[in-house]
Amino acid sequence: MRHPILVSLCVAGAFALSACEQSSGNDVDRAFQDINVVDETNLNDVMLTASDPNEAVAYFQRAVGEKPERIDLLRGLGKSLVRAKRNTEAVSIWTRITEHKDATDEDRVDLADALIRNNEWDRAKTTLDSIPPTHETFKRYRLEAMVADSKQDWKKADSFYEIAVGLTTQPASVMNNWGYSKLTRGDYPGAERLFTDAVRQDPALFTAKNNLVLARGAQRNYSLPVLPVSQTERAQLLYTLGLSAIKQGDTAIGEGLLRDAVETHPQHFEDAVRSLRALETKVSG
Numbered sequence: 001m002r003h004p005i006l007v008s009l010c011v012a013g014a015f016a017l018s019a020c021e022q023s024s025g026n027d028v029d030r031a032f033q034d035i036n037v038v039d040e041t042n043l044n045d046v047m048l049t050a051s052d053p054n055e056a057v058a059y060f061q062r063a064v065g066e067k068p069e070r071i072d073l074l075r076g077l078g079k080s081l082v083r084a085k086r087n088t089e090a091v092s093i094w095t096r097i098t099e100h101k102d103a104t105d106e107d108r109v110d111l112a113d114a115l116i117r118n119n120e121w122d123r124a125k126t127t128l129d130s131i132p133p134t135h136e137t138f139k140r141y142r143l144e145a146m147v148a149d150s151k152q153d154w155k156k157a158d159s160f161y162e163i164a165v166g167l168t169t170q171p172a173s174v175m176n177n178w179g180y181s182k183l184t185r186g187d188y189p190g191a192e193r194l195f196t197d198a199v200r201q202d203p204a205l206f207t208a209k210n211n212l213v214l215a216r217g218a219q220r221n222y223s224l225p226v227l228p229v230s231q232t233e234r235a236q237l238l239y240t241l242g243l244s245a246i247k248q249g250d251t252a253i254g255e256g257l258l259r260d261a262v263e264t265h266p267q268h269f270e271d272a273v274r275s276l277r278a279l280e281t282k283v284s285g
Helices: 002-049 053-066 071-083 087-098 105-117 121-129 138-150 154-166 172-185 188-201 206-218 231-247 251-264 270-284
Strands: none
Touching: 002 053, 002 071, 053 071, 071 087, 071 105, 087 105, 105 121, 105 138, 121 138, 138 154, 138 172, 154 172, 172 188, 172 206, 188 206, 206 231, 231 251, 231 270, 251 270
């Protein structure tokens, strides 16, 4: 009588063991899937930040080809295209992303960014207008300011730049943009203040230093401000100031600044030498 019971127990044990093995196998598969997801995420981040932009584009194009429904891979492709300055393609991908079922307001901001880079200002404005006012980010307001600039709506531009500055801990680049906006309008003192603030925030931002010299030159102030500069940068700024003086009709001052630039530069300063020769030829002629 014990044999059927023993057989039943053995069969039950075999099924239990089989189920246990299957469960363990599933757990292992899931564990490997989790590891693969983590590895893929890390690789995606590396491709976005450290790789050559065109290599990143190729990587994400392959990934999207394999998994076209993955919005994170589409975003990676869009960002990589922007980094590679392939703006027309970037607009196409970001448009596709905004039509995805999981698209966010930040995706629409990124589309507006790509449109501005592609010089599609009207469409960029339409895209920004479609984003709820409750979506308040630095990037959104920086783009709003740039669009307002393109429309020469200075009041709106100033308002958006001011909001953008308040939404970031690294405002140097937006201060530089705001200063350039003031420079374009002819508000040279206002531009000078903003460029000075930008350099104070980021002493390595040479564009702001060069723009600061332009703003001073436009006011016929041809002395270099006190700035943290290398010898090469100092020569470049003297060159910019010299050209500004010549443009204003202060030729003798401009010539002196160009000579200072040539003497200051640690190597041969071809642009300054060429400008000096052209100036000398014009004067002698």
